Amino acid sequence: MLVPQVWSSARLGAKGLGRCLVRSLTGWASGEGRKVDIGGIYPPVTTPFTATAEVDYGKLEENIYKLGTIPFRGAVGGICALANVLGAQVCQLERLCLTGQWEDAQALQHRLIEPNTAVTRRFGIPGLKKTMDWFGYYGGPCRAPLSTLSPDEEAKLHLDFTTNGWL
Known part of the structure; x- marks a missing residue:
């Protein structure tokens, strides 16, 4: 699956994300292969917790609404x-x-x-x-x-x- 690989590389910095955007038939490579359009793909929304270790549904909803304001082509999950x-x-x-x-x-x-x-x-x-x-x-x-x-x-x-x- 592409998405976890894209976001794990994104954590490494822009250089890591650039490597992830290109894929060849033998695996990930820089400069060669097919370009992957990641427009509209978002990182998974992490679950926020309160100080008492309970799920903070208000903050989770707020985060989802913020993501909802960003234009996208589709959603998963x-x-x-x-x-x-x-x-x-x-x-x-x-x-x-x-x-x-x-x-x-x-x-x-x-x-x-x-x-x-x-x-x-x-x-x-x-x-x-x-x-x-x-x-x-x-x-x-x-x-x-x-x-x-x-x-x-x-x-x-x-x-x-x-x-x-x-x-």
């Missing part, structure tokens, strides 16, 4: 906590995009936004664990310092999944 409970639907969204069925993809994406926001941003890991239990998976108890959802939070989470037809 995602924050797929929702795939723990709606994996088939997340994969279906990818298939719809890959086959150019944009209207169907947009409709499905809009149905996935609220549940995804609920398990990544609003209720985080406790919300994801509760949702996994609802879908017949083992979410398990939260470890300290996280606590389980309150009955009010659980009702709001349930609403996010029912109003979009998932529960």
